[in-house]
Amino acid sequence: MxxxxxxxxxxxxxFQRLQLVEAANDPTTIRLLEETGIQPGWHCLELGTGAGSILRWLGSQVGPxxxxxxxxxxxxxxxxDDSPHIQIYQGSFLDIPLDQSFDLLHSRYVLIHNQxxxxxxxxLCSLLKPGGWALFEEPDFTSATLPEPEQKTPQGRVNRAICQMFINVGLDPAYALRLPHKLEKAGFHIVKAQALMHLCPGNAPMAKVMAESALVLEQEYTTTGLCSPEDIQAYVRLSRDSTHWALYHSTTSVIARKPMM
Ligand SMILES: C[S@@+](CC[C@H](N)C(=O)[O-])C[C@H]1O[C@@H](n2cnc3c(N)ncnc32)[C@H](O)[C@@H]1O
Incomplete structure (x- = not known):
């Protein structure tokens, strides 16, 4: 692991960074979860609950x-809280014994972090009931490098460093692009796949997420050799400038089902 x-x-x-992730993504996630037809009585599993907004939303939809x-x-x-219909397990997913089966699975920005x-x-597929639903959402950080292939600006260099940081630890910065194929290989049937480009002005929730991540991961970004501490300062400043628009990454969301047989 x-x-x-x-x-x-x-x-x-x-905690603050995870809440920004939720502010940037929850409206899209909830719209897509609603497309599965979630209803009272369903059993749902969320892998990588973070600060918990989607787990709480799932609990509110399925009810007691x-x-x-x-x-x-x-x-x-x-x-x-005291809701017995919301259960929380701490640990790495592969180590947690789960004996329930589920009508709906959700996971956002988790698989990219796992070799x-x-x-x-x-x-996850084995825990889903036949005909059950799943929503997976993962990022592609290489999207952010597309507008500026030569990386001549601080943002261009930081975007390149983000990708290299993932590669250096054996992870895939373009994970989202592989997601539908990986789901099919694991036994899921793809119902719908969509990608959302996070093209936003500074101070938008996603710009704030990426600024905060750059501050926390400054050393990891700079040790790639692709950006400097000054580049990171400029990246963070522009991410807080509401007159500056930038492409931060894209998120692919896939609705899938487990085949009946
Ligand atoms: C980037 S955060 C995303 C949180 C939340 N899904 C969201 O989008 O708001 C990734 C979360 O997944 C958790 N995580 C990553 N790999 C995991 C694993 N193998 N088992 C359990 N949790 C994992 C991390 O601890 C972290 O809370």
Whole structure:
């Protein structure tokens, strides 16, 4: 099992960063989850619950007759209330024994961080009921390098460094581009795939996520040799400038089902 790149972030900063991730993505995620026809009584599993907004939303949709199970390596940011239909497991997914089967799975920005993604996908598929639904959402950081292939600006160099950082730890910065094929290999049937380019002005939630990530991962970015601390300062400044538009990355979302047989 590989280390998660934000493992060394302080709890307070990581909680704030995860909440920015939610602000940037939840409206799209919820629209797509609604397309599955989620209803009271369903049993749902979320892998990589982060700060928990989608787990709470799943719990609110399935109600007390349903079940929303969240799994994360670190559950510090989840405030467990008294709802017995929301269950939380802390640990690495492949190590957690789960004996329920589920109507719906969700996972966002998790597989890209795992070298064992194939085994994770196979386990997720085995936990899904025949005909059950899944929504997977993963990023492609190489998209951000497309407008500026020669990397002549600080943002261009930082975007390139982000990609290299993933490669250096044996992960794939273009994970999203491989996602549909990986899902099919694990046994899922693809219902729909869409990609969203995060082209935003500074201070938009996604620009804030990427600025905060750059501050936390400054050393990891600069040790790629592709950007300098000054490039990171300029990147963060532009990410906070609401007159400056930039492409931060893209997210591919795939709705899939487990075949009936
Ligand atoms: C980038 S965060 C995304 C959080 C949340 N899904 C969201 O989009 O708001 C990735 C989360 O997945 C968790 N994670 C990554 N790999 C995991 C694994 N193998 N098992 C359990 N949790 C994992 C991390 O601890 C982290 O909370």
């Amino acid at each position: 590989n280390q998660y790149i934000f493992d060394n972030n302080s709890d307070a900063r990581e 007759t349903g079940l929303a199970v969240g799994v994360d390596k670190k559950t510090t940011y989840l405030h467990k 064992e993604d194939g085994a994770i996908l196979r386990k």
